[in-house]
Amino acid sequence: AQSVSQHNHHVILSEAASLELGCNYSYGGTVNLFWYVQYPGQHLQLLLKYFSGDPLVKGIKGFEAEFIKSKFSFNLRKPSVQWSDTAEYFCAVYTGGFKTIFGAGTRLFVKA
Amino acid sequence: NAGVMQNPRHLVRRRGQEARLRCSPMKGHSHVYWYRQLPEEGLKFMVYLQKENIIDESGMPKERFSAEFPKEGPSILRIQQVVRGDSAAYFCASSSGGTGEYEAFFGQGTRLTVV
Numbered sequence: 001a002q003s004v005s006q007h008n009h010h011v012i013l014s015e016a017a018s019l020e021l022g023c024n025y026s027y028g029g030t031v032n033l034f035w036y037v038q039y040p041g042q043h044l045q046l047l048l049k050y051f052s053g054d055p056l057v058k059g060i061k062g063f064e065a066e067f068i069k070s071k072f073s074f075n076l077r078k079p080s081v082q083w084s085d086t087a088e089y090f091c092a093v094y095t096g097g098f099k100t101i102f103g104a105g106t107r108l109f110v111k112a
Numbered sequence: 113n114a115g116v117m118q119n120p121r122h123l124v125r126r127r128g129q130e131a132r133l134r135c136s137p138m139k140g141h142s143h144v145y146w147y148r149q150l151p152e153e154g155l156k157f158m159v160y161l162q163k164e165n166i167i168d169e170s171g172m173p174k175e176r177f178s179a180e181f182p183k184e185g186p187s188i189l190r191i192q193q194v195v196r197g198d199s200a201a202y203f204c205a206s207s208s209g210g211t212g213e214y215e216a217f218f219g220q221g222t223r224l225t226v227v
Contacts, residue, residue, distance in 0.1 A: 006154075036218075043116070044155075044203065044218035090154060099145070099168060100216070104154035 002027045004093050006103035013081050014111045021076040021106050023091030032094040033074040035065055038105075039087045047089075050074065061085070083112045116206050117186075118219035125194045125226050133189040133222045137206030144187045145216065146179060149201040158202075161187060194226045 007022035025031065035047040048059025055067040065076045074091060091103040117136040125131050137144050142163050147155040148171075157171040161181035172179065176194075181187040191198055201223050205216040 004154075041220075043220040044205075046215055049215070092155075099157040099160060099171070101157070102147070102155035 002095050002101055004091055004101050004103040006091055006106050008106050010107050012109045015083055016080045019078040019081045021089055023074045024072050025093040027095045034092040035076050036090040037087045081110050083110050086110045116204055116217050116219035118204050118222050123222055123224050127195055127226055128193050131191040131194050131224055133202050134186045135204030135219060136186040138217055141206035141208050143207045144181050145205045146189050147203045196226050199224055199226045
């Protein structure tokens with residue numbers, strides 16, 4: 001069955017630290033990849049997406065993600081986090097058909 | 113341009129009652145998706161609807177759950193005879209085309225608590 005794994009459920013960082021959130025998926029075919037963010041009390045918002053082309057994708061708010069096909073990974077990165085990045089982050093994969101599969105989410109807490 | 117609107121934001125029901133969750137998609141969007149979020153489990157797909165049609169309901173429990181997206185009005189997720197295990201956050205998303213190819217915009221969710 002297709003699945004999306006996010007390695008860390010909870011991450012705690014200090015401001016200015018670098019961030020990398022892992023995401024792996026299980027599917028051998030063509031995929032579209034997404035990272036969503038959910039700030040406390042708000043709805044999910046799209047951070048970035050990869051459909052094709054350059055595997056290094058730039059998103060909003062300084063986030064980027066790299067698609068490594070050989071590793072079935074789409075890790076999210078940010079060089080220097082801010083307190084306002086405290087949120088839950090979801091990796092999602094579309095493999096065709098009608099539904100996008102989401103990971104379990106990673107809760108990031110940034111200490112001021 | 114209003115986003116995806118869900119109401120109510122919070123809903124409390126006693127066991128055995130019915131819960132009706134509403135979702136108004138973004139203007140111009142005819143594709144609606146419902147997801148359920150349980151703690152530590154991420155978002156689980158429930159159902160995908162287009163106007164007046166259920167396209168994929170493979171994530172819907174076989175009993176007590178139903179969804180509709182009428183020609184006029186919001187999409188409704190209905191849970192009959194709720195049980196404690198139905199307590200969760202239910203999110204609706206809409207897009208202008210099929211998911212994965214078009215960005216899905218999410219509502220703020222409805223938090224259902226069954227007491």
